[in-house]
Amino acid sequence: MSEARDDILANIRRSLGVSADDASRRQIVATRIATAAKGLLPARGEGDIEKRIATFRAQAESVAATVARVAATADIPAEIAHFLRTNNLPATVRMGEDERLAALPWATTAIDITKGPSDGNDLSSVSHAEAGVAETGTLALVSGAHNPTNLNFLPDNHIVIIQAGTVVPTYEAVWEMVRARYGKGMMPRTVNFITGPSRSADIEQKMLLGAHGPRRLHIVIVG
């Protein structure tokens, strides 16, 4: 196996006409990785927080997500109950052990909550996003002890809560947040960028929602 590795790397060097001990090439690569310089950033996601939220919302809605905004954390369960009712869904949701979700006043609604990863039979799930990216209406979620990744994919309806203050202009701003939390060069097992509900155009290029993942993506912006 390491023989294959050595062969391939040697063949790459031979083809490129370079030597393995060329320190200047290594330095170029090390610098690029260490600085992680940002490239060209589209202007579209920029602006103050209200402008970013407006762009985020418009972009998410343009890809068939639904978006609601509530003033305070305490209003979230009522908004979720409203979403379930409006779509004729049973008042049950599945979610992880995330403290931000556990702390919500669920008792003010009739919603029945189960916890942990899904076995594939849950109709609706609730997750908490770490950030939203204005330029394309994209949610960023991370895996961890309190956030099962499969809740983002198995249930038919995915409800995602996001704090207004975490709506950032670009993907690059998400990486700043990830580095601040996990350290340079480190990542959680999974980072999911989600832009609208699941879809497929594999049948005669007709866009259909709910291919394997959620048919509905409902975003609740708080604050």
Added chain:
Amino acid sequence: MSVVATSSRFKDNAHRALGDGQLQKALGNVRHNFIDRRAQAAARLPEFDALRDQARDLRDHVLAHLDIYLDIYTQKVTAAGGHVHFARTSEEACRIITDLAKARGAKTVTKGKSMVSEEIGLNAALERNGIEAVETDLGEYIIQIRGEAPSHIIAPAVHLNQEDIEHDFRRLHTWLPKDRDLTAPESLLAEARATLRAKFLASDIGITGANFLVAETGTSVIVTNEGNGDLTQILPKVHVVVASIEKIAPTLEDVSGFMRVLARSATGQDMSVYTTFSTGPRRPGDVDGPEEYHVVLVDNGRSNMLGTDFQEMLRCIRCGACMNHCPVYHAVGGHAYGWVYPGPMGAVLTPSLIGVAEAGHLPNASTFCGRCESACPVRIPLPKLMRHWREREFERHLSPATVRSGLALWAFFAKRPKLYGLAARIGVKILALAGRSKGRFAWLPLAGGWTKYRDMPAPQGQTFQAMWKSRGGAVR
């Protein structure tokens, strides 16, 4: 390699495709949707063309330092608890994966869409070892149950119509009521979703490709719209990533730049629905995710392309824009190209990977209109690369005798400008006289290959040189 290449029979394949009414109907979808949607997405982002330049430069940087990046990437994957395997050939790659599967007693493997797994013939290798491989991308699932190869790198079933798919679902999903209504595409999707959901939950190993491999963090990135790639990689105990060696992106910032051109070029979306970054196996305390994480890096001829005329082809990020914009692809579809990669990128890549003797015809499947290059997000000079292959084919005496004698005849006149001018004047006069009644020919001697599918316009009587002269143009 277990995907039998028929690229050497491109001409026959193309003839058959042109006469296939069903195929021609399906290809009509490519001509309009992809091109319009890409143009609209590009227009919505003022920075789009500058981002393409940036993506091109970055791909060139990665290729020039590929050995070092692979080294760093490998170290990061290992540090995150994953395993990296290098494979020189298709056979090695398949053996690594089948050995992994057998050692774990795997019976069912689910797969996210991966072109390199098609290239190495992975499904056949798994089946030979008694392991069921289930494609989970809707388009890939459809062609798998038909026993076909993909006809497009991002829309594998684009050559099919809805009726074809209904027919196959009825043939295969025999446990469902015979009188069920499948007339709406939504009902076909729902049936595939339910069928594959059971496969996802029962799978022992999930195999995905990778759009990018991030050296900074040891992360593999997949981009999908359906969510099938995610269900493939998070539900089973083992996640195997199979990717070709050139997929490296230095940093997360660099991936972000590629993301901005990938979906826009491919489907005309600003962003695909799911872009997922996976690093190693599940962490202590994680409540789901795979317990093992493996990456199989496939060379299969790519390291030989570096430093040659064809290095630029390795910039490719597999968006499919070149085939979406190609008049030859529009006319004959993907299967005519006879192997895994169709369209202009396939015409350049296939001879590099399986040899010019086998696939030397493909670079001739071009009108040199240049639309592929103008749509390419990493600005690969595809027409130039196809021309390089044509030169090699000619040099190695692989072109057919008719082509060689035609070129020899043309070269004879081209070296004698006076004679060329005289012959052209006579030829144009005769054709103009013969075609004056209709202004076009439905049949011409020696040009049946052309006039079978379209008329040849009749010239108006004068050569370009003569008209140029009469308008006072400079003559050398």
